[in-house]
Amino acid sequence: MPGTRTFEELIAEAEAVSVDGWDFSWLDGRATEQRPSWGYQRLLGGRLASASAALDIQTGGGEVLAGAGSLPPAMVATESWPPNVAKATALLHPLGAVVVADPDEPPLPFADEAFDLVTSRHPATVWWTEIARVLRPGGTYFAQHVGPASVFELVEYFLGPQPEARLARRPEAESAAARAAGLEVVDLRSERLRTEFRDIGAVVYFLRKVIWMVPGFTVEAYLDRLRELDALIRSQGPFVAHSARFLIEARKPGRP
Template identity: 40%
Template sequence: MSYDDLVGEALTVPFEGWDFGVFRGRMIEESGALPWSYEEMVKERLPYAGSLLDLGTGGGELLASFAPLPEGTVATEGWAPNVPVARKRLEPMGVRVVEVGDDDRLPLPDRSFELVVSRHESYDLDELRRVLKPGGTFVTQQVGGADLAEINTALGAEPHEYAGWDLASAAAQLTEAGFEVSWRGEAKVATVFHDVGALVLFLRITPWHVPGFDVERYGDRLRALHEEMRAGRPLTAHAHRFALIARPVS
């Protein structure tokens, strides 16, 4: 496909929830290379959890895959277009989906959940401590501040505003807030973009990655990347991930 065709498709193709099937074979993330499995960490704890809160559920795809879920499971979502998608998927399973704002405040009662999980979602430490039951557990996998930094470099864009967000800073914040971190891990794994359309679509659905991204503004850089990719030289970037398991100290 031509540059114009790839970019035109990327700007118009429907995308909902966090179903990355549209990227299959075009953007390849070696997520299996992580030395831990977030999914397994959650699954291991579900049989012992009488209540569950999923922060930033997206379209509910991952949470639904954990079924059967504890009775009264609640999911939050802060991106308005995802809320009806998540409700359509999760409410028939008995999961309540709560829309939240950018401040990470949780309109939920104190001490409501034995297990709180968060995959790539921000959280407020005071709110987290408030909604966890005594002895409860927090499991999270986060996107680090060095995530796919090679994209920003290739486009001549500014680095992430959250460049300092990493395992050490997250663990220190949790400890200072009265949590005990029982496990932690951090890694970088390759993510390969094989065509410029996949890159543009990725930046379209992650507007925080390159704030103000516009195909006209970055047209020269994108066209240069397109020629490199056509010549068999895809753009390789590195996903920065870290994960923690913690519980509030009584």
């Protein structure tokens, strides 16, 4: 809860803090999100332990990969946003991983059949034909994706109804695209999870960090709606939304 701090104080604090990387620890005590039951990072660690050459796409600041355990002999991560490239490099190089600056557009800067494992956590875009191209026969794509209408209670609070956007990121559509690229989907699980924002600073930080939620978000542009939401949280308690996550594992046919 915001306690005795004013709207202006909470906003100023949230605007000043860095949003580099993919670490959300600044939100501790200010926002909560249920985690998927499958435990992606733990499962990722098991996949990495048995891989010989792996690629982590859109690694962010490298936090998820760095915390997954021992890395394979050949480990590469890609990232497009320069501040995250620098952060991931500092975090992952000491662990033996190479970080490659990549615009997240085809083609991936790697040879055909270069990896026996490709991973990603919450990729903004998924280029299935490229994933299939860089996987070796018998290799696996293992990832946790953001599902449809994730945290849309918050998105639509600022943008109004988004009926077309609600249709995007459906697990069945992603699995169909994976199959169209020649992969076999061997696991697909999805969950919707409760998320709470306990003060307006948490909302501002989240929207500054996850920039595709409300494109072009600035405090100035949405000041009136932020004031209204601040009053709502103070009078009624946390703003509740629901995130969507799905786990997908797809295998490239053929002998490893």
